[in-house]
Amino acid sequence: MIATLTLHLRLPLCSSLKEKRRRIKPLMARLRREFNLSVAEMDLHDVWGESIIVCAMIGGDAAFLQSALSAVERWVESNFPDGDVWDSRIEMV
Numbered sequence: 001m002i003a004t005l006t007l008h009l010r011l012p013l014c015s016s017l018k019e020k021r022r023r024i025k026p027l028m029a030r031l032r033r034e035f036n037l038s039v040a041e042m043d044l045h046d047v048w049g050e051s052i053i054v055c056a057m058i059g060g061d062a063a064f065l066q067s068a069l070s071a072v073e074r075w076v077e078s079n080f081p082d083g084d085v086w087d088s089r090i091e092m093v
Helices: 017-035 062-079
Strands: 002-010 038-043 050-058 084-092
Touching: 002 062, 017 038, 017 050, 017 062, 050 062, 062 084
Parallel strands: none
Antiparallel strands: 002 050, 002 084, 038 050
């Protein structure tokens, strides 16, 4: 089973794409390291103040995957000082 967490982030203080990348890349690297999952920026590549990142995990237990991705979402909400989580969605495939 594959589970994905889609996070729509707002980055209010970004004034360029370069600054946006400088804020998003460390977040994605930390998520990979802390939670052992795959992370990629999937949309809004050319928008300075917003980003959509997707985290993916594979496992056999849907309840575990749901719980793990909910923990990732809570972690981002409380540990990402450069922006806010506007929207989030967990999907199971």
